[in-house]
Amino acid sequence: FTDEKKILCFFPQVLIMILFTMYAYMTNGEVRYSVREEEMRGAFIGNIAKDLGLDNQRLKSGRAHIYTEGGTEYVELNVNKGILIVKNRIDREQICGQIAPCLLHFQIVLENPMEFHRVTIEVIDINDNNPTFTKKNIQLKISESSLPGALFSLPNAVDSDIGENTVKSYILASNDHFKLKIQAQTDGSSSVDLLLDILLDREKQEEHVLLLTAVDGGEPQRSGTTEINIIVVDANDNAPVFTERVYKAAVREDSLIGTVLIKVNATDADKDMNGHITYFFAHVTDSSNDLFEISPDSGEIKLIGQLDYESNRKYDLKVEAKDIGDLVGSSKLTIEVTDVNDNVPFINLMSVSNQIREDSLPGTVIAMINVQDKDSGRNGKVTCWINNNIPFQLKSSMNNFYTLQTEGYLDREKVSQYNITILAKDEGEPSLSATLSITLQIIDVNDNAPEFANQRYKTYIMENNSPGSSFFSVRANDEDSGLNSKISYFIGESSVNNISVSSFVSVNSDEGVLYAVRSFDYELLSHFQISVTAKDRGSPPLSSSVIIDVYVQDQNDNSPEILYPVLNKGSQIFIPRSADVGYLVTKVVAVDKDSGQNAWLSYKLVKPTDQTLFEVGLHNGEVRTLRQVMEKDSSKQRLAILVEDSGQPSRSATANVNVAITDNLAMAFTEFSDFAQERSDSDIRFYLVLALVIVSFIFIVFIIVLISLKLHRWRSNKLFNECSNRTLPVIPYYPPRYAEVGATGTLCHVYNYEVCLTTDSGKSEFKYVKPVTQSVMEKDPNPRDPVFGFSGLENEWMDGLMN
Numbered sequence: 001f002t003d004e005k006k007i008l009c010f011f012p013q014v015l016i017m018i019l020f021t022m023y024a025y026m027t028n029g030e031v032r033y034s035v036r037e038e039e040m041r042g043a044f045i046g047n048i049a050k051d052l053g054l055d056n057q058r059l060k061s062g063r064a065h066i067y068t069e070g071g072t073e074y075v076e077l078n079v080n081k082g083i084l085i086v087k088n089r090i091d092r093e094q095i096c097g098q099i100a101p102c103l104l105h106f107q108i109v110l111e112n113p114m115e116f117h118r119v120t121i122e123v124i125d126i127n128d129n130n131p132t133f134t135k136k137n138i139q140l141k142i143s144e145s146s147l148p149g150a151l152f153s154l155p156n157a158v159d160s161d162i163g164e165n166t167v168k169s170y171i172l173a174s175n176d177h178f179k180l181k182i183q184a185q186t187d188g189s190s191s192v193d194l195l196l197d198i199l200l201d202r203e204k205q206e207e208h209v210l211l212l213t214a215v216d217g218g219e220p221q222r223s224g225t226t227e228i229n230i231i232v233v234d235a236n237d238n239a240p241v242f243t244e245r246v247y248k249a250a251v252r253e254d255s256l257i258g259t260v261l262i263k264v265n266a267t268d269a270d271k272d273m274n275g276h277i278t279y280f281f282a283h284v285t286d287s288s289n290d291l292f293e294i295s296p297d298s299g300e301i302k303l304i305g306q307l308d309y310e311s312n313r314k315y316d317l318k319v320e321a322k323d324i325g326d327l328v329g330s331s332k333l334t335i336e337v338t339d340v341n342d343n344v345p346f347i348n349l350m351s352v353s354n355q356i357r358e359d360s361l362p363g364t365v366i367a368m369i370n371v372q373d374k375d376s377g378r379n380g381k382v383t384c385w386i387n388n389n390i391p392f393q394l395k396s397s398m399n400n401f402y403t404l405q406t407e408g409y410l411d412r413e414k415v416s417q418y419n420i421t422i423l424a425k426d427e428g429e430p431s432l433s434a435t436l437s438i439t440l441q442i443i444d445v446n447d448n449a450p451e452f453a454n455q456r457y458k459t460y461i462m463e464n465n466s467p468g469s470s471f472f473s474v475r476a477n478d479e480d481s482g483l484n485s486k487i488s489y490f491i492g493e494s495s496v497n498n499i500s501v502s503s504f505v506s507v508n509s510d511e512g513v514l515y516a517v518r519s520f521d522y523e524l525l526s527h528f529q530i531s532v533t534a535k536d537r538g539s540p541p542l543s544s545s546v547i548i549d550v551y552v553q554d555q556n557d558n559s560p561e562i563l564y565p566v567l568n569k570g571s572q573i574f575i576p577r578s579a580d581v582g583y584l585v586t587k588v589v590a591v592d593k594d595s596g597q598n599a600w601l602s603y604k605l606v607k608p609t610d611q612t613l614f615e616v617g618l619h620n621g622e623v624r625t626l627r628q629v630m631e632k633d634s635s636k637q638r639l640a641i642l643v644e645d646s647g648q649p650s651r652s653a654t655a656n657v658n659v660a661i662t663d664n665l666a667m668a669f670t671e672f673s674d675f676a677q678e679r680s681d682s683d684i685r686f687y688l689v690l691a692l693v694i695v696s697f698i699f700i701v702f703i704i705v706l707i708s709l710k711l712h713r714w715r716s717n718k719l720f721n722e723c724s725n726r727t728l729p730v731i732p733y734y735p736p737r738y739a740e741v742g743a744t745g746t747l748c749h750v751y752n753y754e755v756c757l758t759t760d761s762g763k764s765e766f767k768y769v770k771p772v773t774q775s776v777m778e779k780d781p782n783p784r785d786p787v788f789g790f791s792g793l794e795n796e797w798m799d800g801l802m803n
Contacts, residue, residue, distance in 0.1 A: 037092040049082025062110030093160040127165040127218025131157040133226035141326040152194040157214030168217035238269040239327035266321035341379035341428025379428035446538025450476035476534035484538035492531030556647025588621035598647035
């Protein structure tokens with residue numbers, strides 16, 4: 001071989017190895033068990049975990065479950081123990097009928113990752129059914145001319161069991177004339193005939209009653225009986241005979257009602273009326289009786305019902321021919337049903353996920369699918385695919401099993417939901433198809449940051465606003481969904497004039513509405529910037545920011561401020577009487593802290609002494625003469641000039657200008673003083689009255705204090721002069737405890753002392769202490785003696801009185 005030939009020979013082996021590896025990943029082969037029918041619920045079938053090489057934890061984490069194609073579940077998976085047990089009563093006869101072996105097929109399906117294992121359970125038949133006859137009583141009419149060896153057909157017993165448990169033998173109760181003859185048929189079945197052993201004599205016994213028993217081969221053995229009533233008739237001694245022992249016919253399952261399937265024929269050796277034959281079905285089941293009909297005269301068998309290949313593929317019938325003398329001959333008819341493509345493929349979802357994250361990798365399994373078609377051959381061969389233009393693909397893991405998986409990356413913001421249509425089509429003629437739709441929701445992940453419509457916004461707010469009022473709102477859009485699209489708004493950290501911007505503005509975190517924290521003043525702050533951040537609630541959260549320029553709009557909240565002349569002081573202007581028309585008297589200078597139209601000032605002359613003498617410039621505030629000053633004009637002219645802005649509503653201020661018309665300067669000053677004096681007389685009068693009241697009050701208080709001090713000193717000197725010239729009664733007094741100069745250092749009791757006062761001191765308004773005892777001391781009291789109990793403070797007070 002050349003190198004190229006070696007490569008070509010090796011390539012199929014590699015391909016086979018790859019396919020085998022992919023198949024082994026999805027399934028580990030087939031596990032087979034057997035279980036006897038009629039087992040109790042919970043009966044052990046097999047250790048599936050051990051046989052599949054899986055541990056119980058894998059069964060739990062993979063959410064292992066049984067998927068049964070037939071729909072009826074007879075087996076249960078114990079995930080905790082990893083075993084298969086009987087879930088519902090298993091009746092082999094109900095499930096499989098006469099089909100052997102009786103097999104239950106299902107799959108063990110696991111997820112994360114998805115895999116399945118095919119399991120087959122063979123249901124073992126037990127002998128739980130008795131042989132039964134279709135009739136409890138069989139009546140036969142036998143001619144007395146029947147010769148020994150004549151056979152009379154008997155119905156076969158039916159046993160739902162199979163194999164050794166079905167009917168094996170028949171027993172005829174003991175009698176003098178009849179025996180049983182069992183003959184094997186070519187198809188493996190057997191026929192039971194009654195054999196005449198000894199001639200009958202109607203005159204001796206007209207009726208015979210026999211008991212026929214059917215026995216199966218099961219353990220324990222079961223049986224069924226029927227009674228045979230034989231009526232002995234006279235004459236006709238030949239029974240009809242069929243030309244074939246077994247007739248066969250084939251029919252399509254879609255054949256029309258009335259179709260002739262086959263014609264049977266029997267002959268009778270008798271002549272005339274005894275040779276007339278009537279055909280009929282013997283011992284027909286209910287299902288066959290509704291499908292087939294035989295013509296009594298011609299032996300034609302017609303279809304009278306609708307066939308179904310999938311329900312029953314073959315029918316075995318017993319055809320009998322009876323002559324006028326009630327002699328009967330029998331034959332077997334086998335009708336085989338051929339399949340046509342009359343069943344639509346059926347799509348089963350073994351496992352499906354209705355949601356998938358948008359960041360799932362390509363190849364993520366979404367569903368496991370099984371496709372079935374009850375037809376056979378090419379009619380049951382199914383091809384499966386999905387609709388185009390979607391990022392998914394359908395892969396076949398094994399015969400009639402598919403996995404639906406992603407083929408590319410997903411984007412929920414472009415397509416949030418997919419309707420995946422699965423199409424299954426068989427290869428019959430004509431072909432039949434079925435569809436199944438799967439709705440797949442794409443789960444959002446936080447892969448989109450909030451976005452503002454603009455990168456920069458401009459807004460205005462009127463000054464003197466109410467704190468807490470809203471003035472602007474921003475909205476950001478997030479293409480994600482759920483919490484990933486829930487947006488919260490925050491004010492970015494920044495400062496305005498070294499003050500945190502949060503002291504000026506706040507934002508509603510849910511709605512993005514901006515609120516003024518304080519009242520703004522255009523004259524202090526006319527413009528500032530804030531940064532608003534929109535952050536979603538995804539994990540991790542994403543955010544974006546936007547700059548907002550806030551312009552404070554001016555409001556007419558400031559009155560014009562007059563710089564000249566000074567407000568409340570007035571201004572004295574001198575003009576000569578010789579002033580001509582248009583003479584500039586003065587100029588009013590005013591400013592307004594507002595801006596724009598609110599700061600446009602106009603000047604008006606209000607309440608002048610003479611309206612014809614002066615005028616003021618509307619915009620420049622210049623006061624000029626309208627005409628020449630005449631002798632009759634007053635030398636004192638008072639002008640009130642109103643300065644008004646152009647705001648809405650407007651604000652104003654008034655400037656007072658005093659104009660003195662004079663010919664010399666000295667006279668002007670005198671007139672000005674008088675003019676000013678008139679204006680301030682009322683203020684001076686008020687202050688003079690106030691000062692007079694205060695001085696009078698202080699003087700009165702001073703006189704009262706001085707008199708009180710003099711009176712007090714005089715009374716003190718008089719008291720002590722009288723005490724020094726005579727002995728006076730002692731007024732007892734209880735001083736505090738003072739320390740002795742003795743050994744103990746303390747006094748044991750309280751000493752009393754008396755103050756020397758005049759005899760009528762008790763009636764005096766200065767009463768220091770009232771006497772409490774009548775005891776007196778012989779010693780002449782000395783005010784400074786310690787015996788009187790005066791403390792240092794009291795001695796000082798006494799010295800002051802003496803002095």
